[in-house]
Amino acid sequence: MDKREIAPVFRERLKDLLAQSGLNPSEFARQCQLDRSAMSQFLDPANLRLPRAEALMRIAAAQGVSIDWLLGVTGASDASLQVSSSAEIELIPDQAQHSPLTQWRAEINGGKTRYVPAYLPDMLSLPELVNHELEPHRASARYNFGEDLLKTVQERGNDLEICMPVQALHELAQGQGIWQNIPRPLRLAQFDYMARLIDEHYPTLRVHFYDRLKHYSAPLTVFGNQRAAIYLGGTYLMVTGSEQISGLSRHFDHLVRVADILPHQASQLCLEIKQTV
Numbered sequence: 691m692d693k694r695e696i697a698p699v700f701r702e703r704l705k706d707l708l709a710q711s712g713l714n715p716s717e718f719a720r721q722c723q724l725d726r727s728a729m730s731q732f733l734d735p736a737n738l739r740l741p742r743a744e745a746l747m748r749i750a751a752a753q754g755v756s757i758d759w760l761l762g763v764t765g766a767s768d769a770s771l772q773v774s775s776s777a778e779i780e781l782i783p784d785q786a787q788h789s790p791l792t793q794w795r796a797e798i799n800g801g802k803t804r805y806v807p808a809y810l811p812d813m814l815s816l817p818e819l820v821n822h823e824l825e826p827h828r829a830s831a832r833y834n835f836g837e838d839l840l841k842t843v844q845e846r847g848n849d850l851e852i853c854m855p856v857q858a859l860h861e862l863a864q865g866q867g868i869w870q871n872i873p874r875p876l877r878l879a880q881f882d883y884m885a886r887l888i889d890e891h892y893p894t895l896r897v898h899f900y901d902r903l904k905h906y907s908a909p910l911t912v913f914g915n916q917r918a919a920i921y922l923g924g925t926y927l928m929v930t931g932s933e934q935i936s937g938l939s940r941h942f943d944h945l946v947r948v949a950d951i952l953p954h955q956a957s958q959l960c961l962e963i964k965q966t967v
Contacts, residue, residue: 697738699762704732707753712905712944721940722752754937780919780926790926794913795848801914802849804942808909808921809868811852811897813840814884818876840887840895850895853945855902859963874967881964889957899951899959905944912939 708718719729724745731737740761741749750757780790791812795803805811812820840850861867862877869877888897909921918938919926929935951959 696761697740698735700740700760701733701735703755703760703762704749707749707755708733711753712941723748751933752936752940754931754933778928780928791911791919794911794917794919795842796846798846798848798914798916801916802851803914804912804939805850805852806907806910806942806945807852807854807858809858810862810880810884811854813837813850814852814887814897816876816880816883819872819880837887840891848894851898851942851946852896853898853900853907853942853949856899856951856959857902859899859960860966863963863967878964878967881960881967885957885960885964888953888960892953892957896953897956898946898949898953899956900945900949905948907941907945910938910942912942 708715711718711721713721715729715733716726719726722729722745724732724741728741728745731739732741740746746757746760749755750760810819859881862869862872862880865872865874865877888895910918911921912918912935915932915935917928917930918935919928920938929938
């Protein structure tokens with residue numbers, strides 16, 4: 691393949707990475723350590739310029755893909771091999787008594803945990819609501835939850851940063867979705883409980899709220915620079931490759947940047963939404 695064949699393939703794959711990142715071109719260029727002007731040229735359909743080897747390496751490293759994939763030497767499935775070599779599926783057996791999150795949290799003493807919950811953060815949930823969130827066959831497992839879990843995380847010297855959609859609070863307030871059969875007094879108690887913990891543990895605990903109508907994230911947890919886990923429902927996709935962990939950390943940091951409610955406002959937001967219950 692000559693440059694005239696490679697350039698369009700590279701441009702399309704770069705555009706795919708840009709779209710997946712949720713960043714604008716300037717932010718994406720900065721993430722990949724590229725000049726903004728170079729980024730514009732790479733995306734220009736009339737331009738046949740290819741990046742130098744150093745720029746290709748920066749893009750590949752920042753986005754967790756291979757240079758061969760960027761240039762179209764390998765297809766998408768081959769690009770995925772780079773991820774699969776450092777990823778595994780962690781099944782949660784029905785008889786398991788503890789979530790693997792407990793062990794993974796214990797392994798990052800003094801590190802930072804980034805967390806996007808599936809519903810409400812387990813360490814900010816009343817026991818009754820944690821059990822309600824679990825799949826029916828898991829509800830009897832003995833999970834460490836609520837204030838005890840938050841205390842354990844912080845006793846290890848860990849910073850905990852949570853980013854979640856504000857719609858999760860509105861659904862709880864209105865008794866919608868999975869909260870359909872939760873009594874009103876329990877929902878009210880949950881808001882008070884969450885507001886108190888957020889207030890008491892700030893700033894080592896920081897909670898951000900983003901708009902799910904504008905931004906999306908699968909439930910995930912990034913444990914320092916050691917591993918990241920994406921929750922699939924009774925199963926975790928766990929990655930340990932440094933590039934993949936960095937990529938998921940950047941995804942989390944993007945959610946933080948676009949959040950409408952900042953950590954110092956989070957407790958008050960809970961109390962305000964409680965008034966709509």
